[in-house]
Amino acid sequence: MAVRLFEARQHVEFYQKYRFSPAENLQRVIFSYLEEKKLAPTRLAVDVGCGSGQSTRILAARFEEVVGTDISEAQIQAAKEAASFPNVSYRVCPAEELPFEDGSVDLVTAFAAAHWFDIPRFMKEVDRVLRPHGCMALSTYFPNFSVHYKDCSERLTEILTETQDLLFEYADEKVNRVIGEYKEVFDLSPFQDKRRFLETMGVGSKETQVEIWVPCVCVLGCKGP
Ligand SMILES: C[S@@+](CC[C@H](N)C(=O)[O-])C[C@H]1O[C@@H](n2cnc3c(N)ncnc32)[C@H](O)[C@@H]1O
Known part of the structure; x- marks a missing residue:
């Protein structure tokens, strides 16, 4: 289906x-x-x-x-x-x-x-x-994106990974199967984690540009x- x-x-x-x-x-x-x-x-x-x-x-x-x-x-x-x-x-x-x-x-x-x-x-x-x-x-x-922004790239990437780990527990069965096969990624982070990103980056705007290496x-x- x-x-x-x-x-x-x-x-x-x-x-x-x-x-x-x-x-x-x-x-x-x-x-x-x-x-x-x-x-x-x-x-x-x-x-x-x-x-x-x-x-x-x-x-x-x-x-x-x-x-x-x-x-x-x-x-x-x-x-x-x-x-x-x-x-x-x-x-x-x-x-x-x-x-x-x-x-x-x-x-x-x-x-x-x-x-x-x-x-x-x-x-x-x-x-x-x-x-x-x-x-x-x-x-x-793949889901193992790395996020790049000034000197907090490592922490941002850790936050993303933690978020993905949490989300994957609730993933649709097909996503779980894909993670096993081609390690599918979620493209939406929950709002809470976006806030954590902003705190780590020391900026207030959700429109701040980061680089994502995929x-x-x-x-x-x-x-x-
Ligand atoms: C993650 S999006 C990718 C969209 C686009 N290719 C891109 O790279 O931005 C997956 C898309 O597959 C579509 N999709 C899922 N199952 C489908 C199916 N059985 N037949 C056709 N489209 C499907 C969804 O509606 C969704 O738009």
């Missing part, structure tokens, strides 16, 4: 405000792989579990058409409202039932999302929609002839 945790309007607003696009080095890994695999033509890329579209838009310059899909209507609505590119569109659908013809897709991606899917059904669907030599890139970042993993695949 699908996990429906991403639907609330407030959640979508947090996504728009705080979610970051896939890291540059992760993008390099994916695009180098596509070059290595000589992915051409590059007509259609599908970003599954696209949320509010941060991950989808990075594909716009490299494909004639990019479609972001998500099970959440609220997320897709937010993606449609965000600034984007003319060749990017969005659709509401489950990852396990993609609305594309057999062999019609050049690239399937999922950024920080695949662990929520019914993986065997999703993989079957990827295999169905990908054309021969089409590629797949499923990535996520390790990632990416599963790449190319469909044989």
Whole structure:
């Protein structure tokens, strides 16, 4: 059964405000792989579990058409409202039932999302929609972020780790499974811990910028002839 945790309007607003696009080095890994695999033509890329579209838009310059899909209507609505590119569109659908013809897709991606899917059904669907030599890139970042701000980086990182340890006790089953497989991360900290961050940093504004160093993993695949 699908996990429906991403639907609330407030959640979508947090996504728009705080979610970051896939890291540059992760993008390099994916695009180098596509070059290595000589992915051409590059007509259609599908970003599954696209949320509010941060991950989808990075594909716009490299494909004639990019479609972001998500099970959440609220997320897709937010993606449609965000600034984007003319060749990017969005659709509401489950990852396990993609609305594309057999062999019609050049690239399937999922950024920080695949662990929520019914993986065997999703993989079957990827295999169905990908054309021969089409590629797949499923990535996520690990929870062991480090936070960098002036001379309190070490303490901030400790606070984040303590918070994550607390949160993981209440995590959805799929997250627990993912932690075991690709060590999934929570992207929202409880308000209390944000306050602790601010105290440690000696600042008052919740808008203070910190650097977050995020390790990632990416599963790449190319469909044989
Ligand atoms: C952590 S967010 C990642 C969003 C986006 N890819 C990003 O990197 O910002 C996970 C997304 O997967 C979507 N999702 C979860 N289960 C899904 C499913 N079975 N089919 C399609 N989307 C799903 C959620 O609605 C959510 O928007």
